[in-house]
Amino acid sequence: MASLTIKNQISSVFKGKKWRLHVIYWTLLAVVFYFQYKAALVAPKYPLAYTMEVSLSRFLTLILLCYSFLFFVMPLYRPKKLIYFWISLILLVFLADCLQVVFVKLILLQFPSLNPIPDTAFLSMLGKYIFALIALFSFFIAAFYFQDIYDRQREIQVLAKFKTEKIALESSFLKSQVNPHFLFNTLNNIYALSLKKSEQTAVIIERLESLLHYMLFECKADLVLLAQEFTFTNSYIALEKLRHRDDQCTVTMNVEGEVKDQYIAPLLLINFLENAFKHGTKASFGKSWINMDIKVSAGGLHFLLQNSKPLQVSLTQPISEYTGGIGLKNVKRRLEILYPGKHTLSITEKKDRFEVDLTLSF
Template structure:
């Protein structure tokens, strides 16, 4: 509504300006007719350029097509003046001079419509960028919160407490490992890139925490790494979401036959990360962690990644692949 209001004010001002100029030469009635005609043609050219030529010709077909379209538009506009005889009435008796006057006058409004279009486009794109950045920030925040869940922290701290009661030597080790994990999330979580070796290390620490808990399937946790050193750095905290997901939704904690198999390989600057786990009851295991991961991957890589989820025969498998950064940080 504000834009319409400003446009109306603009054309009201132009109408009064044109009328005031023409009224110096003609009667009141003639001035009304001539000024209405002039403003109508100006308005038509203004909005044809604004809503048709600029967005559909200049943007999609290029400058040459746009220049040609502008010439046609102004030629049609002058033809209306010429065949009605108003080019002589409003501009000049001489045809060439009337054409020059017409072009100078009407080109100004074409230019103004371009300025309006340019700033509309600029502020629209700016607003879209801000919206995307805000969505990305919210996604990353939700992802960070979901990666080390309160459920994991509660279980880890509860196990540490139980171990301290029986004065187990495992308690200090578990507490130190948990501190390392939290420290990593705190200091590495907001970085754009981190060492791949650091990501591998934090996965090992996370798995060690699970083994310290004496879960039923602790002997069936496997983490295999095949690294050709072609990838030095990756965005932080991508893999840990998938690792935590298998312990949240799998059955390895209570099932001695449950399993978690993790494979991380690099080759020719490409990372392949696959994680599979057993579960007893089929259902929708794609929780908020996976959804947030997918959003973050979209923000980081656009369409240059693959995230594949398979759910069959009581086995849940997720495969993630993307190209990493081969340079040192």
């Protein structure tokens, strides 16, 4: 299990183009050490071979420190157990410093006649190398995590793009579902009239043609003029009135405010209206009614739809059917996608009616 974790960590450290960052860092550091070596040629304090070997030992120690940290210490990082992480990090730096001192002492054995003689006390040498080691180690970690943060930001942007595309596809799919749902309900109405051999059948088919033209060809855009949506809504009400005599169902529509160049997502209101006709006029004893009040402003819309409740609703038509049908689930999801944080919707059952209260901000 531990080997698998280390293997995953190694893969993470060098994944994608990260290996380039490692090559660049170590190349730059090698150049720095090279110029230190060149400077030693001008006024050498110690033999050049000694200077070169010490520089190489520092280079090797730093490599061991950096990758031991990435492969073994970083997997210990846990927000709730930071003490283990910091103890491991401090211990690793201390061991790397000790290793550097051991390297230098071994190198000194090759040069017994150095003049001046370097300070070879162990603690003194630890203090001499620790600060340079920490500085170079910090630069490496900073560069590594700058690349890591950059990669994560790229991933976030890609995920955000995928999420946006997914939402757009879902919204398009939900909007496309409105058409067959509407068509299915209307064809049912035409079928019922045809059984009665009603003279209104041909008129309804003609009205349906104009409604479908709007739905299929004028609703392709994400937004349509509010005036167009109201025209479509009025046409649908006129279509339904052909099925219901005035003495059976009264429909009123009141619009307050000036409808100018406001835009709205297409086919948002039709589901509520369909639901009102479907459930508010079926199986009613006495006269049914549907009232629609709309208040329009430059920045939004308030839509209040009320319809009478059939007397047998408690026996034949539970509230869940009225508030949770496919069409209403569809429009609720569309509102969540298209108007996040910019709408409120409540569908309630009252003593004598059902009520839909929708507020939209454009």
